[in-house]
Amino acid sequence: MESGFLPRTRFQTLLDALHRAGYRCVGPRVRDGAIVYDTLTRAEELPRGMRDRQAPGRYRLEQTGNPRFFSWANGPQALKPFVFAPQEPLWRSERNASGEIRFAEISPPAERLAIIGVRACDLAALRLQDRHFQEGVVADSHYAARRRNLILIAVHCTHPADTCFCVSTGDGPRATQDFDLALSELDDGYLVQAGSEPGRELAAQLTLTRATAAQREAAAREIEESAKSQTRRLPSRQLRDALFANLEHPRWNDVAERCLSCGNCTAVCPTCFCHSEAEEPTLAGDHSRHLRLWDSCFTQGHSYIHGLTIRADTRTRYRQWLTHKLGSWHDQYGRSGCVGCGRCIAWCPVGIDITEEAAAICGGGTHG
Amino acid sequence: MADPHVPHEAEVVERIQESPTIFTLRLRFTDPARHAAFRFEPGQFNMLYLYGVGEIPISIVSDPRDEHLFDHTIRVVGRVTKGFTQLKAGDRLGVRGPYGRGWPLRRAKGRDVMVVTGGLGCAPVVSVINYVIRRRDDFRRLVIMQGVKHSDDLIWRSQYSLWSRQRDTQVLVAADAGAALWPWHIGRVTELFDRVLIDAARAVVMMCGPEGMMRVAIDNLLHKGVPEDGIYLSMERSMQCAVGLCGHCQYGGKFACKDGPVFAYPEVKPLFGIRGF
Amino acid sequence: MNNARPRIAVHKFASCDGCQLAFLNLGEDLLALAQAVEIVHFAEAGPVDPDAAVDIAFIEGSISTPEDAERVRRVRANSRYLVTVGACATSGGLQALRNFADAREWLAAIYAKPEYIQSLATSTPISSHVKVDLELWGCPVSGRQLLAATRSLLFAVPPWYEKDKVCLECKRHQNVCVMVAKGAPCLGPVTRAGCGALCPAFRRDCYACYGPAENPNAESLARRFEGLGLMPEAVARRFLFINGAAPAFAEAGLKRRGKPHD
Amino acid sequence: MTEKREIPIHVPVLARVEGEGTLELRVRDGTIEELRLRIFEPPRMFEKLLEGRDYAEVPDMVARICGICPVAYQMSAVHAIESLFGAQPGPWVRDMRRLFYCGEWIQSHSLHIHMLAAPDFLGSASIVEMARGHAAEVRRGLKLQALGNDIIRLLGARSVHPVGARVGGFHRAPARAQADALREKLAAALPEAEALVRWTAALDLPADEQDFTAVSLRHPREYPMNEGRLVSSRGLDIAVSEFESRFVEHQEAHSTALHSLLDGQPYLVGPLARLNLNFDRLPSPVRTLADSLDVKFPSRNMYHSIVARALEIVVAMREAIRILEAYEEPVSAYVGVSPRAGAGYGCTEAPRGILWQRYDIDATGKIAAARIVPPTSQNQARMEADLRSSLQSLGTQQGEAALRRRGERVIRNYDPCISCATHFLDLRVRELKHG
Numbered sequence A: 001m002e003s004g005f006l007p008r009t010r011f012q013t014l015l016d017a018l019h020r021a022g023y024r025c026v027g028p029r030v031r032d033g034a035i036v037y038d039t040l041t042r043a044e045e046l047p048r049g050m051r052d053r054q055a056p057g058r059y060r061l062e063q064t065g066n067p068r069f070f071s072w073a074n075g076p077q078a079l080k081p082f083v084f085a086p087q088e089p090l091w092r093s094e095r096n097a098s099g100e101i102r103f104a105e106i107s108p109p110a111e112r113l114a115i116i117g118v119r120a121c122d123l124a125a126l127r128l129q130d131r132h133f134q135e136g137v138v139a140d141s142h143y144a145a146r147r148r149n150l151i152l153i154a155v156h157c158t159h160p161a162d163t164c165f166c167v168s169t170g171d172g173p174r175a176t177q178d179f180d181l182a183l184s185e186l187d188d189g190y191l192v193q194a195g196s197e198p199g200r201e202l203a204a205q206l207t208l209t210r211a212t213a214a215q216r217e218a219a220a221r222e223i224e225e226s227a228k229s230q231t232r233r234l235p236s237r238q239l240r241d242a243l244f245a246n247l248e249h250p251r252w253n254d255v256a257e258r259c260l261s262c263g264n265c266t267a268v269c270p271t272c273f274c275h276s277e278a279e280e281p282t283l284a285g286d287h288s289r290h291l292r293l294w295d296s297c298f299t300q301g302h303s304y305i306h307g308l309t310i311r312a313d314t315r316t317r318y319r320q321w322l323t324h325k326l327g328s329w330h331d332q333y334g335r336s337g338c339v340g341c342g343r344c345i346a347w348c349p350v351g352i353d354i355t356e357e358a359a360a361i362c363g364g365g366t367h368g
Numbered sequence B: 001m002a003d004p005h006v007p008h009e010a011e012v013v014e015r016i017q018e019s020p021t022i023f024t025l026r027l028r029f030t031d032p033a034r035h036a037a038f039r040f041e042p043g044q045f046n047m048l049y050l051y052g053v054g055e056i057p058i059s060i061v062s063d064p065r066d067e068h069l070f071d072h073t074i075r076v077v078g079r080v081t082k083g084f085t086q087l088k089a090g091d092r093l094g095v096r097g098p099y100g101r102g103w104p105l106r107r108a109k110g111r112d113v114m115v116v117t118g119g120l121g122c123a124p125v126v127s128v129i130n131y132v133i134r135r136r137d138d139f140r141r142l143v144i145m146q147g148v149k150h151s152d153d154l155i156w157r158s159q160y161s162l163w164s165r166q167r168d169t170q171v172l173v174a175a176d177a178g179a180a181l182w183p184w185h186i187g188r189v190t191e192l193f194d195r196v197l198i199d200a201a202r203a204v205v206m207m208c209g210p211e212g213m214m215r216v217a218i219d220n221l222l223h224k225g226v227p228e229d230g231i232y233l234s235m236e237r238s239m240q241c242a243v244g245l246c247g248h249c250q251y252g253g254k255f256a257c258k259d260g261p262v263f264a265y266p267e268v269k270p271l272f273g274i275r276g277f
Numbered sequence C: 001m002n003n004a005r006p007r008i009a010v011h012k013f014a015s016c017d018g019c020q021l022a023f024l025n026l027g028e029d030l031l032a033l034a035q036a037v038e039i040v041h042f043a044e045a046g047p048v049d050p051d052a053a054v055d056i057a058f059i060e061g062s063i064s065t066p067e068d069a070e071r072v073r074r075v076r077a078n079s080r081y082l083v084t085v086g087a088c089a090t091s092g093g094l095q096a097l098r099n100f101a102d103a104r105e106w107l108a109a110i111y112a113k114p115e116y117i118q119s120l121a122t123s124t125p126i127s128s129h130v131k132v133d134l135e136l137w138g139c140p141v142s143g144r145q146l147l148a149a150t151r152s153l154l155f156a157v158p159p160w161y162e163k164d165k166v167c168l169e170c171k172r173h174q175n176v177c178v179m180v181a182k183g184a185p186c187l188g189p190v191t192r193a194g195c196g197a198l199c200p201a202f203r204r205d206c207y208a209c210y211g212p213a214e215n216p217n218a219e220s221l222a223r224r225f226e227g228l229g230l231m232p233e234a235v236a237r238r239f240l241f242i243n244g245a246a247p248a249f250a251e252a253g254l255k256r257r258g259k260p261h262d
Numbered sequence D: 001m002t003e004k005r006e007i008p009i010h011v012p013v014l015a016r017v018e019g020e021g022t023l024e025l026r027v028r029d030g031t032i033e034e035l036r037l038r039i040f041e042p043p044r045m046f047e048k049l050l051e052g053r054d055y056a057e058v059p060d061m062v063a064r065i066c067g068i069c070p071v072a073y074q075m076s077a078v079h080a081i082e083s084l085f086g087a088q089p090g091p092w093v094r095d096m097r098r099l100f101y102c103g104e105w106i107q108s109h110s111l112h113i114h115m116l117a118a119p120d121f122l123g124s125a126s127i128v129e130m131a132r133g134h135a136a137e138v139r140r141g142l143k144l145q146a147l148g149n150d151i152i153r154l155l156g157a158r159s160v161h162p163v164g165a166r167v168g169g170f171h172r173a174p175a176r177a178q179a180d181a182l183r184e185k186l187a188a189a190l191p192e193a194e195a196l197v198r199w200t201a202a203l204d205l206p207a208d209e210q211d212f213t214a215v216s217l218r219h220p221r222e223y224p225m226n227e228g229r230l231v232s233s234r235g236l237d238i239a240v241s242e243f244e245s246r247f248v249e250h251q252e253a254h255s256t257a258l259h260s261l262l263d264g265q266p267y268l269v270g271p272l273a274r275l276n277l278n279f280d281r282l283p284s285p286v287r288t289l290a291d292s293l294d295v296k297f298p299s300r301n302m303y304h305s306i307v308a309r310a311l312e313i314v315v316a317m318r319e320a321i322r323i324l325e326a327y328e329e330p331v332s333a334y335v336g337v338s339p340r341a342g343a344g345y346g347c348t349e350a351p352r353g354i355l356w357q358r359y360d361i362d363a364t365g366k367i368a369a370a371r372i373v374p375p376t377s378q379n380q381a382r383m384e385a386d387l388r389s390s391l392q393s394l395g396t397q398q399g400e401a402a403l404r405r406r407g408e409r410v411i412r413n414y415d416p417c418i419s420c421a422t423h424f425l426d427l428r429v430r431e432l433k434h435g
């Protein structure tokens, strides 16, 4: 449901409304040569006119002079670090002199967070993470506490990168679910669309003008063109069966030659959920913290069981990543684990391209 | 919301040394209400936390009806298990659980039960044997099969002798190499399958041990006419959280912690035996 | 005083003292450490008793003289658990570059004064001389590593050690990858974690001071560096650095140096 | 104890010095006949290792010469290389380098005072023992040491072998908020640093006037750290690039460390030399503090080194606070440089005194030759002279234990850093190469 038009000159009113409602705003900002999510207090801090150039293993920013704030495709971060923290303590234990142990949960800081500029692929990924962390046999209280406190301001994607392929996974470029507000960015401002009750309340606080038919058409056209501009895609076959039918394909050896087994792909992937746990006792030994840390199926510890590493080589690790991401996710969550954001392609230090590997193993071209 | 990650304090009531590297901890939650409410099924496991060192999955080996205490039999293999060897009666640790899907004992009722283990012997299936023997009338034949590398590796030797004297019970033990006075078969455990006497079509087989051994056993059992869905196996995978979140125990689309650790063979068949899963 | 406290020693071989400083920079934890253990030999901090029997010996520095090779054997004989700290003790350190740098010069010199060459030709890690129970990588090691290892030993369990790659730590810190975003020849993908991904956090490429990670694909990374425009000699220098004598790095580096080496 | 005709004294491993060395002396008929400060650390041949490396790798390499003063090695190196390349990093980089150095002085001096030197004056064998009777002072020392480390970390990510410095400046500029937070911590701790000065001056320090030549940098306005001319208490005043014309290193058979002499004579570098030569450059509050003490500078008593160190901690704290107060995030934390062939010279004031370096670089930026003269080898000859006279005046009849205690104490005044002293290429190796 569309609420109206917000001129770019009044973008600050959106931030102000969120601040008034007690949210810390986090939005796209340029840091260290990339667009990352960071605290946002003023609209001027947004990456006006910034455009990214992405390719396998490569990401560069350039200034185009364009007045828009959101004319870029996703940077390295997704929503994942805001709900599933890269490293956090889960609980602590204390042992007294008589040997009794007391346990206490360490709760994540209860901070209300508004994230601005979220893309469709990341919303789809969030849905998957919600299913994993909140809708299984137990709900993860740390994830849930963060998730509860989120308000999401989406922006329909009009500037996909060369690495993007959300169209082929069906997850973008238009945001269709799980946002509170969604914006369409035009040359002079934003069409504002509410997707939830908090979103409607927020929209009501902005002085929006009525959107014209021409604005609506322009917005729709931009999203359509954005979809058309994507050249990468995953093979359209049912990849689950194709992958598991090709577990001994020679391509696994080929990719293992190139793959560094560094885990960058899993770390930037917005749906990857693997983590390890570690214990951090004080030197005095009077108390100890139990942490969880992002892990990856590319580490040795991931498949280590007392004396045996199930996936000791890169071939089996890469195969685990791909067969899980594009294959066994279907068994677990009824769909593929890939939302087409392209991060694992751009942020792989050696530029390994998931669409290319999938095509080589399962057949089917990667460029449309 | 209760945090599913946080352990609860338990106390070691008794410690039994089973062999030089295997010991059993008999535990009780220090909170009486928690202890009273604790229920589990054979084949389920707990996460045991050693203060300041770490948390590991360990099967519960005692009988679910024994409400007095719950037991864990631990083999020393690495840092946490090594640390646990120091615990003695009165010491505290953390426990959370029970987790996972246990053995199909309800399904096995009224049928022949066969238990197959390999390697150094598997605590989880010992609990099944004890379970069946305590409820001997609920089950038909009991076949216990165990293969070890060397006869010295067999622990609970006296128990095997004891079991072999039970009615309707067949104990088949094989060692690849044996020392003097070894009463059982010398050779590969697979050679024993010919001697197994069971109603193959209706039998329920439960196995745990090295996956290579299980692979061979499955082939032999299928050959004998045991249906695929009559075979159950316990899959060991790395586990950090035990509640289906950490992703370490994935086996294809399954999470060993919540969909297993006990699986019916057809559930794992597509990947079983493929190196790397 | 509690007599059951484990006795520890800190020994120095060829090194810069930086790893010992990880002890001296512990602050309040240094006093806590002195409570938890009995420090029987640590020349830089006071106690001198190099031949005392100890529970844990921490060794800094590499072996580059026959006397030191002899001394480290004595240390081994006197200690129950031996821990190497730092790049020098664990891989031979930066000074181990001499092991390949002047191979031909050294060879020529051998005939003139063999005993002299023997004493200076190589810098080798402790593990080339005696059995090592735990290796703590890093140039320098951090206080956190020392405390964690000591705490584990106090709990009487084998210490846990890092083997994952710096990239994982880098991403946990949410740094922007310098290789992808700047084209910097970062060694993070083959280097052991534990430092906290300090270099990428400072917008520069990791130079592998924590040594090789498990399963390092140095060859693929070296090819990538060439793709970024580095000449083979520059690629070689990336690998032949602080931990250049670690086999995984030496191989990728020497291959590009193009000098026959044996 | 009865007088022996000949007493060989061998202190196997010197306790509480940076690195490992031994002291050997032979006494005959009450006279010290032979005295050797034997440094047996194996040489690590850094100058050789540097050959063929790229100039940009130098800061990370030379840091590894010494874990206690890596900043000093990095600073002398970047100055040497930039002077050759004609790079002008500008005022921001200049300030940050001074800040960086302040961190190292605070860290190194606090460590030396509390862990190495003070136990001598309080009759303890180590800081751990000292902590029992002097808990508050030890805590204060650890806190100051940690603050020094915090400063280094702000610019270098870690305090030992920091990763932030590069030729041309720094890899990354600290965020304003980090700078503010650190400034507050330093300001809050300043009174404690001043209390430390008064505490050191009140220690029972032996009276022992000696005649020595002091050498340090001297800057037109500032207390010297990164820049200045080389001056001495006997009128030397030369540019850093002229060092080799007056200072000559030679090898003593008994040690793997080189001895450096100024015009053929031993000389002193380090905090006491620096303070003696630059007392007029102290910021006025520090001068007021110094003037209020019973210990007066310039001083000819080597035992006053500990007070000089404490005063330099205050100098560095005030300087750091001043720099952080004016802190602004720069557009870029470094300037680009282009290699040029030739020789570059750099000399900065390491905590233990001047650290001089020379690099011969080719047109592609590769190091053709390197020469590094660390403070400890410069103090080596002076240390032996001091030991000889101190032990002689103590009286060799005092017995072995007393001689040994006094010897260690004398050595600690110089805070010798043995790792630094033995970084260089052994002369004998050079012989072999040409032979």
Ligand SMILES: Cc1cc2nc3c(=O)[nH]c(=O)nc-3n(C[C@H](O)[C@H](O)[C@H](O)COP(=O)(O)OP(=O)(O)OC[C@H]3O[C@@H](n4cnc5c(N)ncnc54)[C@H](O)[C@@H]3O)c2cc1C
Binding pocket: A276, A277, A278, A279, A301, A304, A305, A306, A307, B045, B053, B054, B056, B057, B058, B059, B060, B072, B073, B074, B075, B076, B077, B078, B079, B080, B081, B082, B123, B124, B235, B236, B237, B238, B239, B261, C160
């Ligand atoms: C369902 C199930 C049931 C089991 N039942 C039993 C049983 O009944 N009896 C039995 O003896 N065994 C049982 N096991 C096996 C048992 O869990 C392992 O032997 C045990 O986990 C080994 O732990 P360890 O620390 O001793 O071994 P290690 O090999 O030292 O370590 C195990 C894992 O912990 C990681 N790790 C250790 N410390 C840290 C740290 N500080 N930070 C991060 N990671 C760390 C290691 O990397 C490794 O992945 C079972 C396993 C499963 C999955």
Ligand code: SF4
Binding pocket: A265, A268, A269, A270, A271, A325, A337, A338, A339, A340, A341, A342, A343, A344, A345, A354
């Ligand atoms: S697999 Fe790659 S493209 Fe797909 S969602 Fe993950 S990071 Fe994005």
Ligand code: SF4
Binding pocket: A258, A259, A260, A261, A262, A263, A264, A265, A266, A298, A347, A348, A349, A350, A351, A352
């Ligand atoms: S695919 Fe790329 S990012 Fe992923 S582990 Fe391999 S090298 Fe690293």
Ligand code: SF4
Binding pocket: A262, A264, A349, C166, C167, C168, C170, C171, C175, C176, C177, C178, C179, C180, C186, C187, C188, C189, C197, C200, C206
């Ligand atoms: S910056 Fe280096 S360590 Fe970090 S992800 Fe990139 S390659 Fe890995």
